[in-house]
Amino acid sequence: MHTTFARASVLLVLVVVLCAVTAEAAVGLTEIPGQDGDGPITVYYPSSTEAQALRRGPFTFQMAWQGVPTRGNGRLVVISHGSGGSPWVHADLARVLVEEGFVVAMPEHRGDNFKDHSMIGPESWKRRPAEVSRAIDAVGADARFKPLLVLDKVGMYGMSAGGHTALVLAPGAAGRPRTWRRTARLTSPRISRGASGSPRGSRATSSTASRRRSPSG
Amino acid sequence: MIRYRLSDATWQSHTDTRIVAIVAAVPFAADFDMASLTSPRVPLGLATARHDRWLIPRFHSDAVLAACASCEKVVDLPDGGHGAYLSPLPPNLTGLLGDLLNDPPGFHRTGLHEVDVEIVAFFKKHVLP
Numbered sequence: 001m002h003t004t005f006a007r008a009s010v011l012l013v014l015v016v017v018l019c020a021v022t023a024e025a026a027v028g029l030t031e032i033p034g035q036d037g038d039g040p041i042t043v044y045y046p047s048s049t050e051a052q053a054l055r056r057g058p059f060t061f062q063m064a065w066q067g068v069p070t071r072g073n074g075r076l077v078v079i080s081h082g083s084g085g086s087p088w089v090h091a092d093l094a095r096v097l098v099e100e101g102f103v104v105a106m107p108e109h110r111g112d113n114f115k116d117h118s119m120i121g122p123e124s125w126k127r128r129p130a131e132v133s134r135a136i137d138a139v140g141a142d143a144r145f146k147p148l149l150v151l152d153k154v155g156m157y158g159m160s161a162g163g164h165t166a167l168v169l170a171p172g173a174a175g176r177p178r179t180w181r182r183t184a185r186l187t188s189p190r191i192s193r194g195a196s197g198s199p200r201g202s203r204a205t206s207s208t209a210s211r212r213r214s215p216s217g
Numbered sequence: 218m219i220r221y222r223l224s225d226a227t228w229q230s231h232t233d234t235r236i237v238a239i240v241a242a243v244p245f246a247a248d249f250d251m252a253s254l255t256s257p258r259v260p261l262g263l264a265t266a267r268h269d270r271w272l273i274p275r276f277h278s279d280a281v282l283a284a285c286a287s288c289e290k291v292v293d294l295p296d297g298g299h300g301a302y303l304s305p306l307p308p309n310l311t312g313l314l315g316d317l318l319n320d321p322p323g324f325h326r327t328g329l330h331e332v333d334v335e336i337v338a339f340f341k342k343h344v345l346p
Binding site: 078154159 | 229230231232233235236237238239240241242243244245246248249250253254257258259261271272278281299302303304305306307308309329330333334336337340341343344345346
Protein backbone atom coordinates (compact mmCIF):
# COMPACT_ATOMS: atom_id res chain seq x y z
CA MET A 1 0.00 0.00 0.00
CA HIS A 2 2.69 2.40 1.08
CA THR A 3 4.87 1.39 -1.88
CA THR A 4 2.02 1.89 -4.31
CA PHE A 5 1.45 5.38 -2.97
CA ALA A 6 5.16 6.17 -3.28
CA ARG A 7 5.21 4.90 -6.87
CA ALA A 8 2.16 6.95 -7.72
CA SER A 9 3.78 10.02 -6.19
CA VAL A 10 6.94 9.51 -8.21
CA LEU A 11 4.87 9.07 -11.35
CA LEU A 12 2.93 12.24 -10.62
CA VAL A 13 6.13 14.19 -10.10
CA LEU A 14 7.50 12.82 -13.37
CA VAL A 15 4.37 13.79 -15.24
CA VAL A 16 4.48 17.30 -13.80
CA VAL A 17 8.15 17.70 -14.66
CA LEU A 18 7.58 16.38 -18.16
CA CYS A 19 4.70 18.78 -18.72
CA ALA A 20 6.84 21.67 -17.52
CA VAL A 21 9.62 20.72 -19.93
CA THR A 22 7.43 20.09 -22.95
CA ALA A 23 5.03 23.02 -22.50
CA GLU A 24 6.30 25.57 -24.99
CA ALA A 25 6.02 29.12 -23.80
CA ALA A 26 3.92 31.29 -26.03
CA VAL A 27 5.06 34.70 -27.22
CA GLY A 28 3.43 37.23 -24.95
CA LEU A 29 2.73 40.71 -26.22
CA THR A 30 2.08 43.89 -24.31
CA GLU A 31 2.65 47.61 -24.52
CA ILE A 32 3.97 49.76 -21.71
CA PRO A 33 4.02 53.55 -21.57
CA GLY A 34 7.23 55.32 -22.42
CA GLN A 35 8.94 57.61 -19.92
CA ASP A 36 9.44 61.35 -20.23
CA GLY A 37 6.87 61.70 -23.01
CA ASP A 38 8.33 58.86 -25.10
CA GLY A 39 6.08 56.74 -27.27
CA PRO A 40 4.85 53.36 -26.08
CA ILE A 41 7.16 50.37 -25.81
CA THR A 42 6.01 47.10 -27.33
CA VAL A 43 7.24 44.12 -25.33
CA TYR A 44 7.50 40.53 -26.57
CA TYR A 45 8.18 37.95 -23.86
CA PRO A 46 7.85 34.30 -22.86
CA SER A 47 4.33 33.69 -21.59
CA SER A 48 2.40 30.83 -20.04
CA THR A 49 -0.82 32.10 -21.59
CA GLU A 50 -2.09 30.35 -24.69
CA ALA A 51 -1.46 32.21 -27.93
CA GLN A 52 -4.31 33.49 -30.04
CA ALA A 53 -4.56 34.99 -33.48
CA LEU A 54 -3.85 38.72 -33.09
CA ARG A 55 -4.44 41.17 -35.90
CA ARG A 56 -1.80 43.91 -35.98
CA GLY A 57 -1.64 46.23 -38.98
CA PRO A 58 -1.68 44.02 -42.08
CA PHE A 59 -0.38 41.04 -40.11
CA THR A 60 -1.83 38.25 -38.00
CA PHE A 61 0.37 36.83 -35.24
CA GLN A 62 -0.07 33.87 -32.91
CA MET A 63 0.71 35.57 -29.62
CA ALA A 64 -0.76 36.06 -26.17
CA TRP A 65 -1.90 39.67 -25.76
CA GLN A 66 -1.30 40.67 -22.13
CA GLY A 67 -0.27 37.05 -21.44
CA VAL A 68 1.20 36.14 -18.08
CA PRO A 69 5.01 36.50 -18.26
CA THR A 70 7.14 33.50 -17.36
CA ARG A 71 10.79 33.42 -16.46
CA GLY A 72 13.01 33.09 -19.49
CA ASN A 73 16.77 33.61 -19.53
CA GLY A 74 16.56 36.84 -17.53
CA ARG A 75 17.92 39.02 -20.32
CA LEU A 76 16.50 41.88 -22.37
CA VAL A 77 17.13 42.77 -26.02
CA VAL A 78 16.03 46.16 -27.33
CA ILE A 79 15.09 46.46 -31.00
CA SER A 80 15.24 49.89 -32.64
CA HIS A 81 13.05 50.11 -35.73
CA GLY A 82 13.86 51.96 -38.95
CA SER A 83 12.37 55.19 -40.22
CA GLY A 84 8.59 55.09 -40.20
CA GLY A 85 8.78 51.63 -38.65
CA SER A 86 6.21 49.71 -36.66
CA PRO A 87 6.73 47.11 -33.92
CA TRP A 88 5.50 44.40 -36.29
CA VAL A 89 8.19 44.36 -38.97
CA HIS A 90 10.64 42.70 -36.56
CA ALA A 91 8.13 40.31 -35.02
CA ASP A 92 9.82 37.25 -36.55
CA LEU A 93 13.17 38.14 -34.95
CA ALA A 94 11.38 38.94 -31.69
CA ARG A 95 9.77 35.50 -31.74
CA VAL A 96 13.11 33.70 -32.12
CA LEU A 97 14.53 35.80 -29.29
CA VAL A 98 11.56 34.97 -27.06
CA GLU A 99 11.85 31.28 -27.90
CA GLU A 100 15.40 31.49 -26.54
CA GLY A 101 14.09 33.09 -23.37
CA PHE A 102 14.79 36.78 -24.04
CA VAL A 103 12.39 39.60 -23.31
CA VAL A 104 12.28 42.00 -26.26
CA ALA A 105 11.47 45.72 -26.00
CA MET A 106 10.68 47.87 -29.01
CA PRO A 107 10.44 51.57 -28.28
CA GLU A 108 8.37 53.60 -30.71
CA HIS A 109 10.73 56.36 -31.76
CA ARG A 110 9.13 59.75 -31.40
CA GLY A 111 8.33 61.51 -34.66
CA ASP A 112 9.77 58.62 -36.66
CA ASN A 113 7.35 55.74 -36.68
CA PHE A 114 4.43 54.34 -38.64
CA LYS A 115 2.04 56.85 -37.09
CA ASP A 116 4.19 59.96 -37.23
CA HIS A 117 6.85 60.98 -39.74
CA SER A 118 7.39 64.49 -38.41
CA MET A 119 10.96 64.03 -37.16
CA ILE A 120 12.35 61.46 -39.57
CA GLY A 121 16.08 61.98 -40.06
CA PRO A 122 18.67 63.68 -37.84
CA GLU A 123 16.09 65.09 -35.45
CA SER A 124 14.99 61.57 -34.59
CA TRP A 125 18.53 60.16 -34.78
CA LYS A 126 19.59 62.47 -31.97
CA ARG A 127 16.69 61.42 -29.76
CA ARG A 128 16.78 57.70 -30.43
CA PRO A 129 19.70 56.52 -28.25
CA ALA A 130 18.22 58.12 -25.12
CA GLU A 131 14.86 56.60 -26.05
CA VAL A 132 16.54 53.21 -26.05
CA SER A 133 18.00 53.85 -22.59
CA ARG A 134 14.64 55.02 -21.27
CA ALA A 135 12.96 51.93 -22.77
CA ILE A 136 15.34 49.77 -20.69
CA ASP A 137 14.41 51.86 -17.63
CA ALA A 138 10.69 51.49 -18.37
CA VAL A 139 10.82 47.70 -18.78
CA GLY A 140 12.88 47.46 -15.58
CA ALA A 141 10.31 49.54 -13.73
CA ASP A 142 7.35 47.46 -14.90
CA ALA A 143 6.03 45.25 -12.09
CA ARG A 144 5.55 42.30 -14.46
CA PHE A 145 9.09 42.29 -15.84
CA LYS A 146 11.17 43.67 -12.98
CA PRO A 147 11.31 40.32 -11.11
CA LEU A 148 12.21 38.41 -14.29
CA LEU A 149 15.10 40.49 -15.60
CA VAL A 150 18.62 41.48 -14.65
CA LEU A 151 19.48 44.55 -16.67
CA ASP A 152 23.24 44.66 -16.37
CA LYS A 153 23.66 42.84 -19.70
CA VAL A 154 21.26 44.05 -22.37
CA GLY A 155 21.42 43.31 -26.09
CA MET A 156 20.64 45.91 -28.75
CA TYR A 157 19.53 45.36 -32.35
CA GLY A 158 18.72 48.11 -34.79
CA MET A 159 17.75 48.13 -38.45
CA SER A 160 18.30 50.95 -40.99
CA ALA A 161 17.80 54.17 -38.98
CA GLY A 162 17.68 51.84 -35.98
CA GLY A 163 21.07 50.55 -37.12
CA HIS A 164 22.29 54.14 -36.88
CA THR A 165 20.97 54.19 -33.30
CA ALA A 166 22.77 50.92 -32.62
CA LEU A 167 26.07 52.34 -33.90
CA VAL A 168 25.71 55.52 -31.83
CA LEU A 169 25.41 53.24 -28.79
CA ALA A 170 28.58 51.32 -29.76
CA PRO A 171 29.46 54.20 -29.07
CA GLY A 172 30.15 55.72 -32.45
CA ALA A 173 30.25 59.44 -33.14
CA ALA A 174 27.61 60.46 -35.66
CA GLY A 175 26.63 63.70 -37.25
CA ARG A 176 29.17 64.36 -39.97
CA PRO A 177 26.93 66.39 -42.21
CA ARG A 178 28.62 66.72 -45.58
CA THR A 179 29.14 63.03 -46.07
CA TRP A 180 25.62 61.99 -45.47
CA ARG A 181 24.34 64.70 -47.71
CA ARG A 182 26.54 63.36 -50.47
CA THR A 183 25.83 59.68 -49.97
CA ALA A 184 22.16 59.78 -49.15
CA ARG A 185 21.52 60.11 -52.81
CA LEU A 186 18.14 58.57 -53.16
CA THR A 187 15.12 60.74 -53.50
CA SER A 188 12.48 60.77 -50.88
CA PRO A 189 9.45 58.62 -51.52
CA ARG A 190 6.15 60.19 -50.72
CA ILE A 191 4.36 57.98 -48.31
CA SER A 192 0.64 58.01 -48.08
CA ARG A 193 -1.13 56.08 -45.43
CA GLY A 194 -4.56 56.71 -46.79
CA ALA A 195 -6.92 54.76 -48.98
CA SER A 196 -4.17 53.57 -51.27
CA GLY A 197 -3.54 50.80 -48.81
CA SER A 198 0.01 51.81 -48.23
CA PRO A 199 0.90 49.50 -45.39
CA ARG A 200 1.68 50.41 -41.89
CA GLY A 201 5.20 49.61 -41.05
CA SER A 202 6.44 51.11 -44.25
CA ARG A 203 9.30 53.43 -43.82
CA ALA A 204 10.54 56.62 -45.32
CA THR A 205 14.07 56.88 -46.49
CA SER A 206 16.63 58.44 -44.27
CA SER A 207 17.41 60.72 -47.14
CA THR A 208 14.06 62.34 -46.55
CA ALA A 209 15.87 64.30 -43.93
CA SER A 210 18.64 65.34 -46.23
CA ARG A 211 16.06 66.92 -48.46
CA ARG A 212 13.96 68.48 -45.77
CA ARG A 213 16.63 69.68 -43.46
CA SER A 214 19.92 70.97 -44.59
CA PRO A 215 22.56 70.11 -42.06
CA SER A 216 23.67 73.07 -40.08
CA GLY A 217 27.34 72.14 -39.87
CA MET B 218 37.47 66.34 -41.90
CA ILE B 219 39.22 67.55 -38.79
CA ARG B 220 37.64 70.94 -39.35
CA TYR B 221 34.18 69.33 -39.32
CA ARG B 222 34.94 67.45 -36.14
CA LEU B 223 35.97 70.60 -34.41
CA SER B 224 33.27 72.82 -35.76
CA ASP B 225 30.28 70.55 -35.70
CA ALA B 226 28.27 71.10 -32.56
CA THR B 227 25.84 68.31 -33.48
CA TRP B 228 28.41 65.52 -33.19
CA GLN B 229 26.60 62.90 -31.13
CA SER B 230 27.38 59.81 -29.17
CA HIS B 231 25.63 57.97 -26.38
CA THR B 232 26.78 55.32 -23.97
CA ASP B 233 24.62 53.01 -21.91
CA THR B 234 26.81 50.63 -19.96
CA ARG B 235 23.95 48.16 -19.56
CA ILE B 236 24.18 47.41 -23.29
CA VAL B 237 26.83 44.74 -23.79
CA ALA B 238 26.23 43.50 -27.35
CA ILE B 239 24.98 45.29 -30.45
CA VAL B 240 23.85 44.25 -33.92
CA ALA B 241 23.35 46.88 -36.60
CA ALA B 242 21.39 45.62 -39.61
CA VAL B 243 21.71 47.54 -42.88
CA PRO B 244 22.47 50.68 -40.83
CA PHE B 245 22.56 54.26 -41.99
CA ALA B 246 26.21 54.82 -41.21
CA ALA B 247 27.57 57.38 -43.66
CA ASP B 248 27.54 60.22 -41.15
CA PHE B 249 29.79 58.48 -38.61
CA ASP B 250 33.33 59.38 -37.78
CA MET B 251 34.64 55.92 -38.64
CA ALA B 252 37.60 56.44 -36.30
CA SER B 253 35.10 56.29 -33.45
CA LEU B 254 34.09 52.79 -34.52
CA THR B 255 37.52 51.22 -34.85
CA SER B 256 37.27 49.54 -31.44
CA PRO B 257 33.74 49.57 -30.07
CA ARG B 258 33.21 49.27 -26.32
CA VAL B 259 31.09 46.14 -26.81
CA PRO B 260 30.92 43.28 -29.34
CA LEU B 261 29.43 44.82 -32.48
CA GLY B 262 27.89 42.74 -35.24
CA LEU B 263 26.80 43.85 -38.71
CA ALA B 264 24.04 42.35 -40.80
CA THR B 265 24.26 43.35 -44.44
CA ALA B 266 22.53 42.85 -47.78
CA ARG B 267 24.44 43.03 -51.05
CA HIS B 268 21.38 44.20 -53.02
CA ASP B 269 20.51 47.00 -50.61
CA ARG B 270 19.71 49.89 -52.95
CA TRP B 271 18.63 52.17 -50.13
CA LEU B 272 21.66 52.21 -47.89
CA ILE B 273 24.29 51.02 -50.30
CA PRO B 274 26.73 48.82 -48.35
CA ARG B 275 29.80 50.65 -49.69
CA PHE B 276 28.76 53.91 -47.99
CA HIS B 277 27.25 52.42 -44.86
CA SER B 278 27.69 48.91 -43.43
CA ASP B 279 30.85 48.06 -45.37
CA ALA B 280 32.43 51.34 -44.29
CA VAL B 281 31.89 50.29 -40.68
CA LEU B 282 33.28 46.83 -41.32
CA ALA B 283 36.32 48.34 -43.03
CA ALA B 284 37.01 50.58 -40.03
CA CYS B 285 36.24 48.08 -37.31
CA ALA B 286 38.52 45.06 -37.19
CA SER B 287 36.77 43.57 -34.17
CA CYS B 288 33.31 43.80 -35.74
CA GLU B 289 31.63 40.56 -36.57
CA LYS B 290 29.83 39.99 -39.86
CA VAL B 291 26.80 38.25 -38.38
CA VAL B 292 24.88 37.89 -41.63
CA ASP B 293 25.68 38.86 -45.22
CA LEU B 294 22.85 38.22 -47.64
CA PRO B 295 24.20 37.91 -51.19
CA ASP B 296 20.76 38.26 -52.81
CA GLY B 297 18.89 40.30 -50.21
CA GLY B 298 17.78 43.92 -50.40
CA HIS B 299 17.17 46.45 -47.64
CA GLY B 300 13.77 44.95 -46.92
CA ALA B 301 15.25 41.52 -46.21
CA TYR B 302 15.60 42.72 -42.63
CA LEU B 303 11.88 43.43 -42.40
CA SER B 304 10.20 40.22 -41.39
CA PRO B 305 7.33 40.11 -41.86
CA LEU B 306 7.60 42.47 -44.83
CA PRO B 307 4.60 44.79 -45.21
CA PRO B 308 2.54 43.61 -48.19
CA ASN B 309 1.67 45.60 -51.29
CA LEU B 310 4.53 48.07 -51.19
CA THR B 311 4.49 50.09 -54.39
CA GLY B 312 6.35 52.98 -55.97
CA LEU B 313 9.78 53.89 -54.74
CA LEU B 314 9.15 52.23 -51.38
CA GLY B 315 8.36 49.02 -53.21
CA ASP B 316 11.44 49.37 -55.38
CA LEU B 317 13.65 49.80 -52.34
CA LEU B 318 12.06 47.36 -49.91
CA ASN B 319 10.52 44.56 -51.93
CA ASP B 320 12.73 41.54 -52.40
CA PRO B 321 14.95 41.46 -55.48
CA PRO B 322 14.25 38.72 -58.01
CA GLY B 323 15.72 35.43 -56.91
CA PHE B 324 15.60 36.21 -53.20
CA HIS B 325 13.69 33.72 -51.10
CA ARG B 326 12.31 34.54 -47.66
CA THR B 327 12.45 30.91 -46.61
CA GLY B 328 16.03 31.48 -45.46
CA LEU B 329 15.18 34.40 -43.20
CA HIS B 330 14.42 32.25 -40.19
CA GLU B 331 18.04 31.12 -40.29
CA VAL B 332 19.09 34.79 -40.41
CA ASP B 333 17.13 35.45 -37.22
CA VAL B 334 18.71 32.38 -35.65
CA GLU B 335 22.19 33.74 -36.47
CA ILE B 336 21.37 37.13 -34.97
CA VAL B 337 19.98 35.49 -31.82
CA ALA B 338 23.08 33.29 -31.61
CA PHE B 339 25.17 36.48 -31.47
CA PHE B 340 23.15 37.69 -28.49
CA LYS B 341 23.28 34.30 -26.79
CA LYS B 342 27.04 34.30 -27.17
CA HIS B 343 27.60 37.80 -25.83
CA VAL B 344 24.70 38.43 -23.43
CA LEU B 345 24.17 35.06 -21.73
CA PRO B 346 24.42 33.92 -19.02
